Amino acid sequence: DGGITQSPKYLFRKEGQNVTLSCEQNLNHDAMYWYRQDPGQGLRLIYYSQIVNDFQKGDIAEGYSVSREKKESFPLTVTSAQKNPTAFYLCASSIVWQANQPQHFGDGTRLSIL
Amino acid sequence: SQQGEEDPQALSIQEGENATMNCSYKTSINNLQWYRQNSGRGLVHLILIRSNEREKHSGRLRVTLDTSKKSSSLLITASRAADTASYFCATDASNNNDMRFGAGTRLTVKP
Secondary structure, three states: OOOEEEEOOEEEEOOOOOEEEEEEEOOOOOEEEEEEEOOOOOEEEEEEEOOOOOOEEOOOOOOEEEOOOEOOEOOEEEOOOOOOOOEEEEEEEEOOOOOOOOOEEOOOEEEEEO | OOOEEEEOOEEEEEOOOOEEEEEEEOOOOOEEEEEEEOOOOOEEEEEEEEOOOOEEEEOOEEEEEEOOOOEEEEEEOOOOHHHOEEEEEEEEOOOOOOEEEOOOEEEEEEO
8 A cells, every 4th residue: 555654653852862753655756745743733844845856944944854865755854953842743745746736644753852 | 834724723513413614814825625634643635625616525525615705614514423533724825836734623523
């Protein structure tokens, strides 16, 4: 079955530590996205990638970094510069980067501070 | 920046009743999408409606769009306990492809 796999499901970060969240898709989608969701709130866009080797900042990119070296992979690094990283992180993909395309989501990674 | 805002924030109904959720937005759009999120899971796409459409159906779901009022509604008919979830609208801005999600409506369907 095609889909998006996020790992790990739960992640803990120590002060001053960078952590990387994995996102892999086998849907052959060009576009991929990272969102942050805080309790009881909507999704905020961190970064998106229209195509391999390209990525753009979203609304809340500070303290985060991404890479898109392969079409199927879009890892997110939460750096020590992100002072409030505790949140639910969702990765998504779509066939192309167009607003008339549905996004397919993984089941998220919950990040907490130790 | 958030484009769509859902109303109400929370809704509790009995199984078999209809559930109506609303989404309002500020700027002109090309597309509006509705998604469902079960607790602790990712979002699932439900339906897309374009700015030149007024109504779409998918099974027990009915979505309407009123561009003059900058609002959309999602109606779930004959609700089931399994419909318990948060429902989000997502809109673009007519001059770009960026989608923005609202804060969602938390629906509880009591058996």
